Amino acid sequence: MISIWDVIIHCTGYVNTFGIQDIMDEKREQTARPDADRPSTKYGLKDLWTEFSHSTGLHAVDKIKPPSLRPLTIRGLAWILALCSTTGFLVYNLVGEIGTYYSYPTVTKITPQMKHSINFPAVTICNRCTFNNTRLDVYPEMENYFFNISQERTREDSFSHLTSDVFQKPLSLEWLQNMSMEGSKMLFKCVFGGDDFDCMTDFRPIFTYEGLCHTFNFNASKIVRTAGDNTNLMVTFNINQNDYTFTRNKAAGIKVFLHHPDVHPDASSTVVTAAPGFSTYVAIQTFQYRYQPLPYKAFDVTNCLDTNSPSFVNPLKIYSRRYTYDHCFMECVHLKAFKQCGCIGPYVPLDDLQCSLVQLESCYNPAVRSLSKNGTFAKECRCVSECVFDRYTAQVSSSSFPSDKWESTLLKTRGRRTGRV
Incomplete structure (x- = not known):
């Protein structure tokens, strides 16, 4: 008689024996065929792309799979073209943005500042007629000489008939000063900050392209705190x-240059003219421009020169007091004219051979005028603007001077008509 436990034991033993037998058979098969079912260790580009396309979140990549590539279908080709075009557009934009980033773009910012005091600019006053005719009377041909110049007759006249020493000898600053209008007679009364001062003490004579002029505040010592007649010049x-x-400009009055005290009047960009018989008022505003030095582009495609850098050395020899773009260009022009004519103009602060009157009008001044407006020559000079510089703007108004009430009184005291600026 067989009990239930015997059945269970026998079944269990059978099952265990069967399981062991199956395991042993599988091991024999693996021993007989060791590489039959082992996963392949080769991982090709196809496998990499398949795995990437299944796991990436980039749009359209999951659409390009091996089933759509073998054979190549229209749908697969369309997705390939879409992916390539969008990728190319992305790369194009990235390259452009990186280029923009490394071009160091800047934003212009205007910052008004309230200051309790500002430095007063230099004011250079020139009479529109440089030479004094009464002093030129000792030279009989001088008036005819200036008349020919004022009429632009130098092209037809070679000056060969001007044999006098005054026309052929190099000009001296002493001779020019003696032949020019006297500053002591031109500057009648001077007031600054409500206080009278001696005009010839605070005005320094200086030679410019206009001739002998006089500069106020040449040493940058004047400071103003308020505006108005009672506080300024x-x-x-x-x-x-x-x-x-006779002069080329054929005008009467004065010419006023507003500039930094370290800048030569000929390099001034702010010029005001005042006519005789008028009271002329000039309201000045100062603007300071600041540009970023290298590697930034200060002027669209060019860089500026950081003249405030401790390592900066002024390369100019004639205008060595202060580097500016205008000083650089002026020096370039004068040196070129010097090479062409063999002499230098009297208004150039350079200790070299001065031109004679004939050389000045027949060669040097025409060369300066021609070079100054030659754009090709300006590029040859390779002048670079400074990163920090000041500019002055002027608002001009005028009224008749003197009034009828004062006219007879002033004519009695001076004997001639006066003007005021």
């Missing part, structure tokens, strides 16, 4: 038209 001047000779 007021000058009463005498034109002396009776002493005029």
